[in-house]
Amino acid sequence: MPxxxxxxxxxxxxxxxxxxxxxxxxxxxxxxxxAGYGYIELPVFEDTALFVRGVGESTDVVSKEMYTFTDRGDRSLSLRPEGTAGVIRSIVENRLDKGTLPVKLWYAGPFFRAERPQHGRYRQLQQVGIEAVGGDDPALDAEVITLADEAYRRLGLRQYRLDLTSLGCAQCRPAYREVLTNFLAQLDLDEPTRARAALNPLRVLDDKRPEVHDQLGDAPLMVDHLCAECRDHYDSVRGFLRDARVQWQEAPRLVRGLDYYTRTTFEFTHELLGAQSGIGGGGRYDGLMESVGGDALSGIGFGLGTDRTLLACEAEGLDVGAGPRVDVFVVPISDAARHVSVGLLAELREAGIRADMAYGGRGLKGSMKAADKSGAPRVVIIGEDEVAAQNVQVKDMQQGSQQAMTREEVVGELRRSIMEESQ
RNA sequence: GUGGGUGUAGCUCAGCUGGUAGAGCGCUGCGUUGUGGUCGCAGAUGUCGCGGGUUCAAGUCCCGUCACUCACCCCA
Known part of the structure; x- marks a missing residue:
């Protein structure tokens, strides 16, 4: 044990x-x-209050999963548990919303949540996210969802699903919340669940325990209580998704753990991943920017789990990122040859050819073995004879054939053949 | 956070009812003179997760702890 x-x-x-x-x-x-989203690099820790206010004090993420600490100036800081609050803060602070709207940004990096680890649930998790802020055009909702779907498809993933619903807005959700609360009050629920219902009744809807789930058969649903505006918005979003040929499933009980979501809400799940099946999710947020001290602009975004998406690829047997790390491997057999090799290596790499060589003064046999392990399709062999003749041997590892080339022409020849093959 | 499972060489794992450790893969070398992948041969590597206890004796039993893992919870 280390x-x-x-x-x-x-x-x-x-x-x-x-x-x-x-x-x-x-x-x-x-x-x-x-799609024109610009990159934004954000701090990994922020003022604790930003998350408390932005993400929501009542959420589990903020109330019990944040890594919070006090710095030397006695400021309370927290490792970011999600990305949206930081993006919005930066937009407000740097006045990025004063130009053309919507502001479209993407980010990637680590996030931190002190949960109990599980396969696919990590305390340092990697996410790629985007935010489109300053517009409530339903076509923008569809764009964000489409970009996530496209990302998964590009990787070759097939066994995933998109769940979609609308969570309503500040007008219609409070009324629905009351209806739901009254419904839940008459159910037989244990104490922790009642407490959860008091904090956020929506959360009870996606409880997976059978004893809870079975009582929810005819629970009132948000989608049946949307106001006219939300109804129209949701219908338009679905229309645009059809235009973009994105497949989805209506998920009227979908709930998100972050308080800022309103209207369009979605989640991607992978069927081979077990309990931690969510590979990405997001939605629209109407009040977030204002609550963080900015203008009352609406936005929509997603966060895609890099760790879990990798797990999903592996579960589907996709060998993403496979392939040799170098195109050429150089094998020197004598001291003089080592000098030639180091020079050649520099030239190869300068010419954009990925190259490595045998280090450690191994014998020819051992060096060839290393060449084989590198996966390089071509090996350049340089011995005393080659040094004297100012040429090199280029071996095709797959065919086993070998031919001599002059020292001057190798780089060009190799580059030509590599480019041919990559087409 | 709650409940269950697992923890033995770099990796995957075997070690029955307690008697001081094994396989396959990988790794290194060799199969003579300058050539890898196949094959054959040889070799190296473990405080059996960590700590304590029971016992003449523990990888094997008990307790604790750490890590991983499964479900709940949560969510990417």
């Missing part, structure tokens, strides 16, 4: 799996980048 271990519940990614992680992260961000 003296030091990574903190509990914190995943690490190292080769070879780390390349799959990078591929997933890039794939999740790609559609948004191509």
């Amino acid at each position: 003296e030091f271990q990574a903190p509990k519940g914190v995943p690490e990614y190292f080769p070879p799996r780390s390349s799959a992680f990078l591929t997933v992260r890039e794939a999740l961000a790609f559609p948004a980048q191509h």
Whole structure:
């Protein structure tokens, strides 16, 4: 047992799996980048009050899962448990909302929640997210959802599902909340569940325990109590989603754990992931910006779980990010050859060719073995004869064939053949 | 946070009713003179998660602890 271990519940990614992680992260961000979203790099910790006010004091995320600490200036700071509050804070602080609206941003990075770790539930979790702020056009809701769906599809994922609903707004939700509260009051619920119902009755709707679930058969649903505006908005969103050919499932009991969500709300789940099946989710938020001290602009965004999406890819047997890490591997057989190799290596890499060489003064056999392990399709062998003749041997590892090339022409030749193959 | 399971070489795991550790894969080397992947041979690596207890004796039983894992909860 090593003296030091990574903190509990914190995943690490190292080769070879780390390349799959990078591929997933890039794939999740790609559609948004191509839709004109700009990148925003945010602090990993913020004023604790930002999350308390923005995400909601009553949420589990804020009330019992935040890593909160006091800094040397006696300020209360918290490791960010989610991304939206920070993005909104930055928009307000830097007045990003004073130009053309909507402001469209994307971000990626670690978030922190002190939950009990599980497969796919980590204390340091990675997310890729986007926010479109300053507009309540339902087409924007559809765009955000479409970009998430596209990201998953690009990776080759198939066994996932999109749940969609509307949570209403400040006009219609309070009335519905009352109806639901009255309904829940007459059920047989245990104390913790009653407490939860008092805090946020919506939350009880997606309780998975059979003894609770079975009593919810004819519970009143938000979608049946939407005001006219919310109803229209939701209908339009669905219309635009059809235009974009996105498949979804109506999920009238879908609830989100963050208080700021209003109207359009969605979640992507993967069927092979077990209890932690949510691979992404998001929705619209009407009051968030105002509650953080900005103008009353509406926004919509998503957060996609990088860790869980990687898990989902693995569960579906997709080998994302696979493939050799270098195109060429150089094998020197003598001291003079090592000098030639170091020079050649620099030239290869400068020419954009991914290259590595045999280090450690291994024998030819051992070096060839290392070359094989590297996965490089081509190996450049340089021995005393080659040094004298100012040429090199280039071996095609798949076919086993080998040919001599002059020192001057190797780089060009290799670049040509690599480019041919990548087409 | 609540309840269950697991923890043995780098990896996957075997070790029956307690008697001081094994396999496969991987790794290193060899199969003569400058060539990998297959094959054959040889070799290295474990305070059996950690701490305590019971016992003549514990990987094997008991307690604690840490980590992972499953469900709830929560959510990405």
